[in-house]
Amino acid sequence: MAVMRKGPWTEQEDLQLVCFVGLFGDRRWDFIAKVSGLNRTGKSCRLRWVNYLHPGLKRGRITPQEERLILELHSRWGNRWSRIARRLPGRTDNEIKNYWRTHTRKKAQERKKKAAAAAPVSPSSPSSSLTDNSGASLREPPAEEVAADGALELNCSVGCCSSSSDSSVTTAFGEIYDHSDAVFKGYSMDQLWNDISMPDMATGLSFEEFKDEASDIACPAMPSPLWDYCSYSLWKMDDEDFQA
DNA sequence: AAGAATTCCAACCGCGCACTA
């Protein structure tokens, strides 16, 4: 058994992953990991996709508005990062978590300094800073933050996969795309999956042949409805969250 | 200018939950 690759992703790997997620959707990560030929675990693929390659991701720094929202939601839900992330379209739990970490650490340090300056002894609980959101005096973000609007930047850096043979590829996988589309018209994912894993169904190729074909082809541009679906589904509001 | 400190961010790990056979 080959040893799984770890560490930073290469551009080539990104391309491959984007390609296969485009084909199979952002589920079944173990399957994608295997089929794509990426020597990565499904887990690793999912992480890379969710945190970096997803087309709906916003690039750039956390804006003051987002910062306020994070504070508010964290006071409500604590470290439920994924839940908080759902309230911030384009932001990932990882991003928010990272932000919060540096932010609170900084605040804790400031508080320590203040406490040390004001009083020689401070018996207050040390961990309270984590859930403390009284932070009205937050770090003033640099002006450039406001310009943070990198959504879909990915399409240029990675997602466009500008293949010279786009059209031929699209026809080769056209059926698959049609099936992806069907998911949104009432197909269940499982139905789709059955179709895909059945030899000779979608592409006329056996699965192994299809796999080879796919790994040979520079990824087509991804105009698939999957993109829309992904960017919608990942960030869509979750009604029950607001009821809490 | 250089080294130290801090911040940012990508990635990994372990755990728990949900689903399925």
Added chain:
DNA sequence: CTAGTGCGCGGTTGGAATTCT
């Protein structure tokens, strides 16, 4: 009912980039 499997979540780490001294 239970064991196996896959996925998602939260915590943590480590390196690159940036800022400070």
